[in-house]
Amino acid sequence: MADRFLASRTALVTGSTSGIGLAIACGLAAAGAKIAINGLGTPEQIDAALQAVRDAGAADVRHFGADLRDPEQIEAMMAAIDAWSPLDVLVNNAGIQHAVPLAEMPTQKWNDILAINLSSAFHSMRLAMPGMAARGYGRVVNIASVHGLVASVNKAPYVASKFGIVGLSKVAALEYAAAGTRDSGGITVNCICPGWVETALIEPQIEARRNALGNPDATRDDGVRALLSEKQPSLRMSLPEDIASMVLWLCRREAHNVTGASFPIDGGWTAQ
Numbered sequence: 634m635a636d637r638f639l640a641s642r643t644a645l646v647t648g649s650t651s652g653i654g655l656a657i658a659c660g661l662a663a664a665g666a667k668i669a670i671n672g673l674g675t676p677e678q679i680d681a682a683l684q685a686v687r688d689a690g691a692a693d694v695r696h697f698g699a700d701l702r703d704p705e706q707i708e709a710m711m712a713a714i715d716a717w718s719p720l721d722v723l724v725n726n727a728g729i730q731h732a733v734p735l736a737e738m739p740t741q742k743w744n745d746i747l748a749i750n751l752s753s754a755f756h757s758m759r760l761a762m763p764g765m766a767a768r769g770y771g772r773v774v775n776i777a778s779v780h781g782l783v784a785s786v787n788k789a790p791y792v793a794s795k796f797g798i799v800g801l802s803k804v805a806a807l808e809y810a811a812a813g814t815r816d817s818g819g820i821t822v823n824c825i826c827p828g829w830v831e832t833a834l835i836e837p838q839i840e841a842r843r844n845a846l847g848n849p850d851a852t853r854d855d856g857v858r859a860l861l862s863e864k865q866p867s868l869r870m871s872l873p874e875d876i877a878s879m880v881l882w883l884c885r886r887e888a889h890n891v892t893g894a895s896f897p898i899d900g901g902w903t904a905q
């Protein structure tokens with residue numbers, strides 16, 4: 634039986650209707666938390682995500698449907714979650730990507746990527762963290778990227794947003810470092826910085842590498858190998874569940890002094 638160390642805790646995972654966010658929501662559910670999921674999708678996709686989190690063992694689960702480009706919708710979501718069950722764990726995971734050269738980047742893409750990947754975390758943190766401090770326990774885990782630590786071409790807004798969330802997390806970690814106690818667990822703020830993870834977000838990049846091979850018989854696996862050989866020495870993608878495991882550990886009481894850090898899970902990418 635799973636260790637239910639988050640029983641009596643409530644967690645919000647943004648962008649948890651698919652991919653890494655859904656795996657994190659399921660991991661937190663298996664540890665006993667009440668789960669607020671958020672993210673876009675058809676009613677069927679949202680129902681499937683709710684069912685997956687329920688099946689994983691959530692004490693309770695609801696979908697809160699804010700579009701994270703809109704600060705007013707974020708405020709309404711955070712108020713609704715607080716009325717449902719005050720937040721102990723906040724995982725800012727929602728993110729989008731658009732890979733083209735800087736001079737060709739549509740302004741709307743810049744605005745949307747900065748709003749979803751960075752500004753939404755500012756809003757959820759400013760609204761959730763005072764309550765965490767008052768209760769003596771809180772965990773903010775921001776899903777950044779290796780692109781919060783190093784750059785790549787064609788990803789100007791993505792890299793800017795991810796470097797931004799690494800900086801935002803350090804400031805919040807300092808401001809809340811002394812809140813709570815060792816026994817209550819304290820308030821911590823950290824980033825996880827994945828390299829390639831097997832989700833829908835990177836499929837267009839796999840397809841682009843497969844096409845660039847110029848071989849009509851090239852498979853998706855050939856595209857994956859081409860993509861990883863550029864940057865990720867392990868030549869293995871992470872699974873969403875691998876990222877969820879790190880989030881879970883950060884939520885434990887004994888992680889009370891781990892704050893302001895950014896953890897690469899990148900097969901050696903940023904060691905180079």
Ligand code: NAD
Pocket residue numbers: 647648649650651652653654671672673674699700701702726727728729749750776777778779826827828829830831832833834835
């Ligand atoms: P994904 O596309 O599977 O999931 C993204 C989630 O964000 C979905 O639930 C989607 O509905 C939600 N979302 C998008 N726009 C939204 C909006 N306007 N309002 C609310 N929700 C919105 O992607 P993923 O690969 O699981 O990525 C999750 C996070 O991990 C992102 O922040 C991404 O940058 C980061 N990341 C991913 C990888 C990777 O290789 N997949 C690597 C490093 C970092």
